[in-house]
Amino acid sequence: MEAELKAMLSDLETLKRSLPDPSHHASIDKMQLRVEHLTNLAKSAPVQRSKVKDMSAEVVDSNPYSRLMALQRMGIVQNYERIREFSVAIVGIGGVGSVAAEMLTRCGIGRLLLYDYDKVELANMNRLFFRPEQVGMTKTDAAVQTLSDINPDVVLESYTLNITTVQGFETFVSSLKNKTFRPSKEGSGVDLVLSCVDNYEARMVVNQACNELNQTWMESGVSEDAVSGHIQLLIPGETACFACAPPLVVASGIDERTLKREGVCAASLPTTMGVVAGLLVQNTLKYLLKFGHVSPYLGYNALKDYFPTMEMKPNPQCSNVACVDRQREYLLVKPARDAAAKAKIEAEALSATEFPLHDDNEWNISVVDDSELDKTDVRSLDALPDGLVRELPNADEFQKLPVPLETANSIDDLDDLRRQLEALSAG
Structure with a gap:
């Protein structure tokens, strides 16, 4: 132009x-x-980048994926380009969900499904992602506008609806089952669901849908005082679902809607929400690309920089019928899964002994066994080239210095003095 x-x-x-x-x-x-x-x-006018057909590891300024593909070159990820095959659904495009959506978009995720019913307000400007000129737009439309500019390669689907209604729930479940992005995919049409909602009722709806579909999902949240948060991995039948261990306020029979007071809102820190969103997406990448350890539960206390972790087993007497059904199914396949996992570990251990570690390293770095070092003459390692001398004495020679003559004479003088004292005392 x-x-x-x-x-x-x-x-x-x-x-x-x-x-x-x-x-x-x-x-x-x-x-x-x-x-x-x-x-x-x-x-x-803002510069819009064109779509990229294939991810390249070429290190040039015009390649938006060079730094991401470096993870593959450094051995962190086996095949980073696989990220384009995955679909992730994000429920709740608020302080955590919007930042998580942006991070996944910048990482080059294949498809994002975005769910929210709210609109952008000036009160949201204390958070990341949304901009003042987007006030009045639905959060899903504003997110699509921003994310499509950041990375046009990502397939974006937005759903402006309330999943806690009957119709909203049906649309939500139907969209999760849609396999148009990857027709050959087993199970539902998405690989992971991220819950970034701010209330118990919506979390229970996501929990119900994922239990029915046998869909793995991750839950996240930030406290009302904005100084703590958490993320949690939920695998139907294998880990506790959200109904297995309800929050204390719910278990006590208190309706959370009665806790809200007119003119009083929860605190919100973009820092805390950014940290939680980062932890959530980091866990998502590890789960999808299969590297590192995926945390089953990770908390965050901003006041003490404390990160507690734990695991929660499913409750056999869970009130969610679909959860109990998934538990039975998991127990049936667990022996075969454990045997396969054991065989894989043994095969990896065998291959590790057969092939030397870093055999093809370009820096010619070699590893020496400690036992071989014991047999080596350490003094030979201290040898200097011809024509060079040390300014300070060699450590080995210093340790072998003869006992000074003065020290020997002092010992003889002491013996003579002792004999004289004994003679005086005898007299």
Whole structure:
């Protein structure tokens, strides 16, 4: 666009010179001013990047994936480009969900499904992601607008609905089962569901849908005082579902809706929400790309920088019927899964002994056995090239220095003095 406008300016200047009648120059000057104005507008317009067909590890400024693909070169991830095959659903595009969506978009996730019913308000500006000019837009539309500009390679699906309603729940479950992105995928159409909602009722709806679909999901939350949060991995049948161990306020029979007071809102820190969103997406990447350890539960206390972890087993007497069904199914397949996992570990251990570690390293780094060091003459390692001498004495020679003569004489003098004292006492 900018190049075309510059060419038009050049054409107008040529036309101006070719006209013999100066009376036409004023009109051309006016046209040139308008083209210059459009050129300035084009320069200030946001730059939109084009789609990238294949992820490349080429280290050039124009490659948006070079730093991500470096994870593969460094051995952290086996095949980073697989991230384009995955679909992730994010329920709740608020302080945590919006930042999680942006992080996954920048990481090059294949497809994002976004769910929220709320609109952007100026009160949301204390958080990350949303901008003042988006006030009044639905959070899902605002998210699609921003995320599509960041990475046009990501397939974005937005659902402006309340999943706690009957119709909203049906649409939610139906969208999770949709396999148009990957027709050959087993199970539901998404690989992971991220719950970033701020109330118990919505969490229970996500819990119900994932239990029915046997869908793995991750739950997240930030406390009302904004100084603590958590993330949790929930695998139907294998780990506790959200109904297996309800929060204390719910277990006590208190309706959470009665806790909200008019004119009083919960605190919100973009730092705490950013930390929780980062932990959530980090766990998501580890789960999808299979590297590192996926935390079953990770808490965060901002006041003490404390990160507690724990595991929660499913409750056999859970009130959620679908959860109990998934537990029975898991117990049936558990022996075969354990045997397969054991065989895999043994195979990896065998292959590790058969092939030397880092056999093809480009820096020619070698590892020496400690037992071999014991057999080596350490003094030979201290040898200097011909013509060089040490300013300080060698440590081995220093340890072998003879006992000074003065020390020996002092010992003889003491013996002589002792004999004289014994003679005096005898007299």
